[in-house]
Amino acid sequence: MLLVNAPVIAQENPANPIPVLPDKPFDYSFPRDLSLKTATQLPSYNNTDNQNNHLATLGRVLFYDKNLSANKLVSCGSCHKQQNGFDDPSRFSIGFEGTITSRSAMGLTNALFNTNGRYFWDQRAANLKQQVLIPIHDPIEMGLKRGSLVSRVSDQPYYSQLFENAFGKIEIKENNIAAALTGFISSIVSTNSPYDKARRMVSDRAQDFPSFSLQQNQGKNIFLKSCAACHLGEAFIAPSSGENNGLDIDSSKDRGIGVITGLETDMGKFRAPSLGNIAVRAPYMHDGRFVSLGAVIDHYSTQIKNHPNLGAPLKAENGKPRRFNFNPSQKAALIAFLQTLTDRKLLSDPKFSNPFQQ
Ligand code: HEC
Ligand code: HEC
Numbered sequence: 001m002l003l004v005n006a007p008v009i010a011q012e013n014p015a016n017p018i019p020v021l022p023d024k025p026f027d028y029s030f031p032r033d034l035s036l037k038t039a040t041q042l043p044s045y046n047n048t049d050n051q052n053n054h055l056a057t058l059g060r061v062l063f064y065d066k067n068l069s070a071n072k073l074v075s076c077g078s079c080h081k082q083q084n085g086f087d088d089p090s091r092f093s094i095g096f097e098g099t100i101t102s103r104s105a106m107g108l109t110n111a112l113f114n115t116n117g118r119y120f121w122d123q124r125a126a127n128l129k130q131q132v133l134i135p136i137h138d139p140i141e142m143g144l145k146r147g148s149l150v151s152r153v154s155d156q157p158y159y160s161q162l163f164e165n166a167f168g169k170i171e172i173k174e175n176n177i178a179a180a181l182t183g184f185i186s187s188i189v190s191t192n193s194p195y196d197k198a199r200r201m202v203s204d205r206a207q208d209f210p211s212f213s214l215q216q217n218q219g220k221n222i223f224l225k226s227c228a229a230c231h232l233g234e235a236f237i238a239p240s241s242g243e244n245n246g247l248d249i250d251s252s253k254d255r256g257i258g259v260i261t262g263l264e265t266d267m268g269k270f271r272a273p274s275l276g277n278i279a280v281r282a283p284y285m286h287d288g289r290f291v292s293l294g295a296v297i298d299h300y301s302t303q304i305k306n307h308p309n310l311g312a313p314l315k316a317e318n319g320k321p322r323r324f325n326f327n328p329s330q331k332a333a334l335i336a337f338l339q340t341l342t343d344r345k346l347l348s349d350p351k352f353s354n355p356f357q358q
Contacts, residue, residue: 017357018157018158019061019355019356020356020357021061021355025054025056025165026350028057028183028184028187030191052183056184056187057166058159060352062184063080064076064077064354064356065156066356067155068142068144069143069144070096070142071096071097073096074094074095077354079093083280083347084107084277085109085278085281085342086107086109087106088105089282089283091104091283093141095138095140095141096143097140097143101140102140103286104287107273107281109189110188110189110274110276113235113274114237114271119131121256121270122256122257122259122271123257124260128182129182130178132182133177137149150172150173150174153172166180187351188346188352189346192345193343194342195340198212206224213336215332216333216336216337216340218337219337219340222330222337226300226313229311230243230245230272230313231272235274236274236276237272238272242257242266243269243271243272244268244307244311245272245300245310246307246311247285249306249307250307254268254286255268257270265309267308270286275338278341278342280347300314300326301323301325301331302324
């Protein structure tokens with residue numbers, strides 16, 4: 001392992017740690033063998049190119065660097081925790097000054113595969129590269145003054161080498177910072193979950209998976225029938241329009257995508273992130289109201305509310321909210337299936353971990 005800067009500094013001054021990185025960058029490419037995750041915009045930077053491994057490496061350091069927040073107490077990784085699928089186990093997240101966020105954090109597993117490339121629960125960011133700079137200046141999250149990001153980064157001695165590796169020259173500017181964060185986040189893809197592995201063995205996912213238990217296959221069947229209309233593709237990601245899943249009767253608490261578009265038909269709609277690693281991402285929904293997958297399934301089973309924009313797949317033929325009325329064994333099967341979406345390797349893979357030894 002190579003210390004990017006003199007190790008002595010780290011020991012003498014633990015308040016200003018330096019990242020510990022491997023001599024040769026980790027490999028951030030991922031297999032594309034599975035008709036797996038469908039994406040509209042597979043970015044060119046995510047391949048086996050050495051340069052791009054350097055880009056993701058820089059992104060990793062930025063992601064965990066508390067110097068990017070106003071008072072140097074919070075990094076992206078403070079709220080997006082690797083062992084939780086880059087989600088926050090707290091209902092709301094604590095920002096740099098101890099204030100809490102107004103929505104629950106989102107998991108970042110498979111974030112690359114967003115159907116229309118828009119980000120946040122209300123889709124207010126047009127793409128990932130635009131999104132990654134927003135938290136840095138958010139008054140609750142990281143609070144850094146506009147215009148001071150480049151100097152904050154330049155002030156840290158370890159960045160010149162990392163920018164040179166990633167871009168061929170030491171060019172520390174916002175666009176490159178955004179590109180590196182995007183490169184890192186785009187590499188956080190689940191490829192080793194029991195579902196991913198089983199999916200590679202069959203041509204049609206509706207078939208029973210040979211490596212799944214009876215219960216897991218039963219859960220998969222229920223999921224494909226009742227849920228997959230809104231959790232799309234192999235990353236189980238929300239449709240580009242966003243959806244309303246009947247959490248509330250109206251949108252008075254949070255108008256979601258409607259806040260951004262101003263359209264009546266978007267009120268109360270949200271985009272759910274990929275269900276990758278969902279079992280380790282509690283609590284659930286934009287306001288973190290459900291503490292467990294059991295509570296989520298109970299919602300879909302009997303609690304769906306008749307919101308004016310309730311998604312069609314959750315309406316019965318008479319237009320009223322659908323009552324799936326899952327019995328206990330169906331509920332257990334659905335949970336068993338959702339647990340197959342956990343990629344344990346990803347949750348502890350050193351290449352995604354905090355490089356600062358603090
Ligand atoms: C204080 C906690 C906190 C910090 C720090 C933080 N985030 Fe977030 N993140 C959130 C919350 C909360 C949301 C959801 C906000 C919303 O939708 O209104 C979110 C959403 C996101 C999303 C959207 C995911 C999707 O699927 O739409 C991405 C990407 C993201 N954050 C990346 C980052 C990056 C990169 C950083 C660091 C530069 C960062 N976050 C720092 C709490 C945080
Ligand atoms: C009409 C579309 C629709 C259907 C059908 C649907 N969902 Fe959802 N789901 C959503 C939306 C939209 C969200 C995000 C809602 C929010 O937070 O406001 C969501 C959120 C979730 C979440 C929480 C995600 C997170 O990151 O917190 C889980 C888990 C989930 N759904 C599982 C299921 C299961 C299991 C089924 C089938 C029983 C199902 N969904 C059916 C639209 C749907």
